[in-house]
Amino acid sequence: xxxxxxxxxxxxxxxALVPIPALSKRRIALTKPLSxxxxxxxxxxxxxxxxxxxxxxxxxxxxxxINAVAYLRFALEDQKxxxxxxxxxxxxxxxxxxxxxxxxxxxxFALSAEARERVLRTLDKxxxxxxxxxxxxxxxxxxxxxxxxxxxxxxxxGWEWLHHVPGFPQPPKNKRYFLL
Amino acid sequence: xxxxxxxxxxxxxxxxGPPALALARAGYKVIVLEKGPWFTEQDFYKDEMACARxxxxxxxxxxxxxxxxxxxxxxxxxxxxxxGSGWDFWNGNCVGGATNFMSGSFWRLKPIDFRxxxxxxxxxxxxxxxxxxxxxxxxxxxxxxxxxxxVSGKVVTHPxxxxxxxxxxxxxxxxxxxxxxxxxKAARSLGYSxxxxxRAILPFSAMGRGGCSYNGYCGSYGCxxxxxxxxxxxxxxxxxxxxxxxxxxxxxxxxxxxxRTGKVTAVxxxxxxxxxxxxxxxxxxxxxxxIESARLLLLSTGPKYPKGLANGNAQVGxxxxxxxxxxxxxxxxxxxxGESLRENTFINRTLQDWYVIKDPEFGPPQKGGTVSFTFExxxxxxxxxxxxxxxxxxIWGAPLKRALxxxxxxxxxVKIEAFxxxxxxxxxxxxxxxxxxxxxxxxxxxIRVDFHxxxxxxxxxxxxxxxKVLKGMGAENVVAxxxxxxxxxxxxGTCRFGNxxxxxxxxPDCRAHTVENLFITDGSFMPTGGSVPHTWTIYANAFRAAxxxxxxxx
Numbered sequence: 139x140x141x142x143x144x145x146x147x148x149x150x151x152x153x154a155l156v157p158i159p160a161l162s163k164r165r166i167a168l169t170k171p172l173s174x175x176x177x178x179x180x181x182x183x184x185x186x187x188x189x190x191x192x193x194x195x196x197x198x199x200x201x202x203x204i205n206a207v208a209y210l211r212f213a214l215e216d217q218k219x220x221x222x223x224x225x226x227x228x229x230x231x232x233x234x235x236x237x238x239x240x241x242x243x244x245x246x247f248a249l250s251a252e253a254r255e256r257v258l259r260t261l262d263k264x265x266x267x268x269x270x271x272x273x274x275x276x277x278x279x280x281x282x283x284x285x286x287x288x289x290x291x292x293x294x295x296g297w298e299w300l301h302h303v304p305g306f307p308q309p310p311k312n313k314r315y316f317l318l
Numbered sequence: 319x320x321x322x323x324x325x326x327x328x329x330x331x332x333x334x335g336p337p338a339l340a341l342a343r344a345g346y347k348v349i350v351l352e353k354g355p356w357f358t359e360q361d362f363y364k365d366e367m368a369c370a371r372x373x374x375x376x377x378x379x380x381x382x383x384x385x386x387x388x389x390x391x392x393x394x395x396x397x398x399x400x401x402g403s404g405w406d407f408w409n410g411n412c413v414g415g416a417t418n419f420m421s422g423s424f425w426r427l428k429p430i431d432f433r434x435x436x437x438x439x440x441x442x443x444x445x446x447x448x449x450x451x452x453x454x455x456x457x458x459x460x461x462x463x464x465x466x467x468x469v470s471g472k473v474v475t476h477p478x479x480x481x482x483x484x485x486x487x488x489x490x491x492x493x494x495x496x497x498x499x500x501x502x503k504a505a506r507s508l509g510y511s512x513x514x515x516x517r518a519i520l521p522f523s524a525m526g527r528g529g530c531s532y533n534g535y536c537g538s539y540g541c542x543x544x545x546x547x548x549x550x551x552x553x554x555x556x557x558x559x560x561x562x563x564x565x566x567x568x569x570x571x572x573x574x575x576x577x578r579t580g581k582v583t584a585v586x587x588x589x590x591x592x593x594x595x596x597x598x599x600x601x602x603x604x605x606x607x608x609i610e611s612a613r614l615l616l617l618s619t620g621p622k623y624p625k626g627l628a629n630g631n632a633q634v635g636x637x638x639x640x641x642x643x644x645x646x647x648x649x650x651x652x653x654x655x656g657e658s659l660r661e662n663t664f665i666n667r668t669l670q671d672w673y674v675i676k677d678p679e680f681g682p683p684q685k686g687g688t689v690s691f692t693f694e695x696x697x698x699x700x701x702x703x704x705x706x707x708x709x710x711x712x713i714w715g716a717p718l719k720r721a722l723x724x725x726x727x728x729x730x731x732v733k734i735e736a737f738x739x740x741x742x743x744x745x746x747x748x749x750x751x752x753x754x755x756x757x758x759x760x761x762x763x764x765i766r767v768d769f770h771x772x773x774x775x776x777x778x779x780x781x782x783x784x785x786k787v788l789k790g791m792g793a794e795n796v797v798a799x800x801x802x803x804x805x806x807x808x809x810x811g812t813c814r815f816g817n818x819x820x821x822x823x824x825x826p827d828c829r830a831h832t833v834e835n836l837f838i839t840d841g842s843f844m845p846t847g848g849s850v851p852h853t854w855t856i857y858a859n860a861f862r863a864a865x866x867x868x869x870x871x872x
Contacts, residue, residue: 191714198719218372220380255715262712275706275714276699283698284367300726302698303660305364305533307542315368318361 176214176231183235183246184210190254191271192278199295201278209281209290210274218316223273230270237261285309323347323564324871326585326599328571328614331415332853333605333840335549336860337867339466339556342563344868349564349597350554351587353606354411356567357418359528359551362540366697369539375419376408381757384609385764389745397764399754407609407765407806413567414550415607416807417853421537422518422546423666423690424469425850426460426858428480428673429453430685434739434846438684444741444770445637447845450817450826457483459858464488467547467857468525471516478511478670492521492530493663497650497732497791501667501691504790510783515666515690518547518854527551534662534696549857569595572760574602574627574836576620582627582836588758601867605840605860608638612748612812612842613763628813628830633823635748638765639811639847640804642773643687643736644781647694648793651729655792659730667691669787672780673849686776687738687849689784694731701725732788734798736780738849740805741770748812767804774800810841810852827866828859835870839863 176184185207194200201207214224234257238246241260242253249257261267281290283297287309291297297304309315324346327334334350342348354375368374379401386405387397400406409416430437432449440446461483463469470489473482491514505512519536522529528543536546544551557563568590575584575596584596604611612635616626626634652659672686694701705721706713713721740746751764777800785798816822819831828843830836839860841852848855 192718193715195716195719198723216372218374258714268712271712271714272706275712275718276703279699279702279706280367280371283702284371285365288367297698300698300722302696302726303662304698305535305539305696306531307363309363309365309368313361313363313365315365315372315374318357318368318374 174225174228176228179245179247180231180235181207183238184231186247186249186254187234187258187274188278190251190258191275192282199282199299201281203292204278204281204290204296205292206278206281206290209288210277212289213277213280216316226270227273230267230274233270234261287311287314321596322598323349324599325349325601325603325867326351326597327603327605328585329415329605329607329611329840330413330554330565331410331549331605331607331840332417332856333607333838333860334415334603335417335553335557336466336857337603337605337837337839337864338563339553340861340864341867341871342557342560345562346868346871347562348557349566349599350557351569351571351585351597352413352415352565352567353570354413354415354567356413356565357540359540359542359544362418362542364533364535364539364542366699369419370697370700373406375410375412375540376406377411379406379408382408382762383754383756384762385751385754387764387766389768395766397751405806407763407809409607409807412550413554413565414548417548418540418546418550419538420518420546420548420851420853421692423692423851424471424516424518424854425668425688426480427453427456427848427850427855428478430674431846431848434685441741441770441772444743444772446741447814447816447821449845450815450822453480456855456858456862457481459861460854462861463854463857466861467518467552468520468527469516469518469547469854470521472514474513476511476513476670478673479513487516489521489524491666492517492519493532495661495663495665495693496658497655498665498667500791501665501787505667505669505787508786508790510669510671510787512667512669515668517664517666520545520547525552532662534693537695538697570758571606571614572617572758574604574614574618576618576623576627576833578621580620580622580833582833592758600871601835601837603867604836604838604842607840608809608812608842609748609763609765611838611840612638613750615813616748616750617760628823628833628836630832631820631823633814633821635812636744637742637811637814637845638746638748638767638809639742639841639844640740640806641808641847641851642738642740642769642777642801642805644777644798644800645736646734646781646785646788646796646798647731648785648788648791648796649729649731650791650793652727653729655729662696665691665693665732669784672783675776675779677779680775680779684772684776685739685849687736687780689780690735690737691784691787692733692735694733698726732791732793734781734784734788736777736784737851738773738776738780740847741772742811742846743768743770746811769802769804774802777801808851810844810847810856813838813842814845815843816845828863829866829870837863837867
């Protein structure tokens with residue numbers, strides 16, 4: 139089973155078209171098409187989101203140590219990922235900031251750790267929100283444990299942390315999957 | 319070679335490689351049409367992103383979906399495109415097909431598999447029949463595959479061992495992990511008879527191919543040394559070396575043209591640029607996998623076959639088979655079992671004590687299956703993403719990190735795969751979808767899938783007995799379950815062979831009853847699938863059918 143396919147099949151790939159109860163109550167225009175471009179402020183929220191989901195610790199790498207933000211940028215432009223799936227990711231990022239402002243009165247990046255957790259748990263309680271968050275978590279795992287040739291897992295920091303011995307040969311740059 | 323040849327083989331996997339090699343060696347001109355690209359060992363890396371996350375060795379489902387029809391909770395049939403469904407019936411679209419990505423665990427069928435009906439009688443709701451050939455007819459070809467493909471193993475005496483014409487395997491087993499001794503001891507103390515799992519993996523360099531590099535990345539990953547006995551590495555490359563075989567990659571066959579007498583005259587295909595081309599041949603061999611072979615025949619209407627080639631009796635596509643069974647796993651901690659647990663050698667153990675279940679508590683004697691032990695696949699993203707959800711909540715932050723540490727640093731899982739017969743029945747078949755088309759504008763295969771309840775009962779019986787061995791080995795957190803869903807990587811049936819032209823598509827030689835120059839050599843021919851993965855049997859039968867083709871060409 140490919141969860142990624144399952145995901146956008148159910149959601150139609152457009153989070154914005156599916157009413158989320160928490161948002162509906164606050165009369166946010168759910169059906170309004172969202173801009174495909176992520177704003178600088180939204181990127182700040184993405185950075186805060188990824189660090190919240192995989193925090194950096196002295197003894198264990200977190201989102202910033204594994205280049206998770208850059209990896210997410212790469213995924214959003216990856217032609218091997220279905221365009222409707224990438225739109226689903228983008229819309230979720232925008233929805234996160236909408237929800238943060240509606241629920242907690244500020245952009246997600248400006249919230250305290252406790253407030254961020256509350257916003258994310260609110261998302262986690264809705265089917266669409268949970269699917270979006272799970273996809274973000276899976277991309278974080280790709281950045282943590284995928285081959286360093288894709289930009290995450292620098293110097294195999296994720297593999298070393300978890301004592302994982304990779305298979306070999308590892309892919310060189312000219313054999314990355316999108317070039318095969 | 320231009321348009322004409324002696325034999326045109328459509329598909330280059332387990333069913334296509336043997337006739338390509340055997341006929342090219344015999345001096346016949348062979349053209350192989352393969353819809354996917356031609357990768358070599360230099361293209362295969364242990365790259366989880368390529369092999370598992372982005373799945374680049376199969377078609378994009380938006381371009382090439384199937385339609386899956388299943389029963390909903392109210393018992394109503396519902397059909398939907400596999401695009402976006404989570405289901406995917408493609409396996410390895412490239413030269414060598416799915417054999418590039420198999421784990422290479424190889425078992426023969428046993429004599430009883432050829433006569434299930436006469437041994438156990440009919441099963442209500444299932445279309446079980448005997449095969450038109452016996453194990454003895456196929457045995458020489460199982461032995462041939464051991465040599466040609468390169469199967470490693472060790473023959474040990476056990477009550478379920480099938481007869482062999484040679485004393486042992488041509489290659490010794492791949493290296494075994496120390497935990498195997500513990501497994502043998504636990505199994506024997508329960509009265510079971512463990513034996514080494516044969517593998518289509520070379521333990522050392524031979525036949526111009528490299529030996530195993532012991533990564534543990536076999537299933538779903540291409541082999542970078544050539545040790546794995548894929549149809550590409552073991553057969554197609556050697557067929558090409560004869561200079562009698564031309565492989566045309568990215569060639570999508572879409573119609574077998576037939577004349578008024580019913581003979582196939584040409585195969586039409588789209589080349590990599592989308593241009594329609596055709597190949598004429600004396601014999602055509604279809605080996606696209608059970609689902610796509612049935613689709614190609616149904617697409618190939620002609621003056622004598624308004625319902626599809628060789629489908630005058632409406633049998634093409636029926637009795638689609640998968641592998642039924644179950645699974646189990648158990649955890650072994652580094653703290654208790656030591657750091658040697660990390661070694662990347664193989665477990666390679668099989669139990670077939672229940673190939674026929676003779677357990678009064680389970681009912682009258684009936685067909686059971688095979689229990690195989692392996693290490694859990696080492697791919698880290700797959701292992702990590704299993705930890706992201708607990709019941710209805712996602713896990714993140716420090717709790718996720720601690721779970722990752724425990725999972726990766728704490729130990730290793732040993733898995734059981736149980737294989738049993740997927741009983742053929744009326745609600746498991748392939749047709750053409752009336753609406754959905756692929757990127758070439760061709761109707762896609764519509765796959766109706768339902769399973770017989772006995773599949774689950776047997777699967778559970780096997781998995782729970784295997785789980786006893788895991789517990790006996792000292793595993794923690796042992797879980798076992800039966801699997802009702804189809805194994806999308808193991809499909810067979812759809813063009814049964816048999817003696818009766820009314821109830822089968824192929825004759826006992828795997829030639830279409832009604833089309834004298836059409837052979838089908840993938841798993842489509844199987845009337846029942848046996849209680850093991852089909853690959854070795856497909857290879858063997860395809861070599862057997864190649865002998866019939868030679869006789870016909872002569």
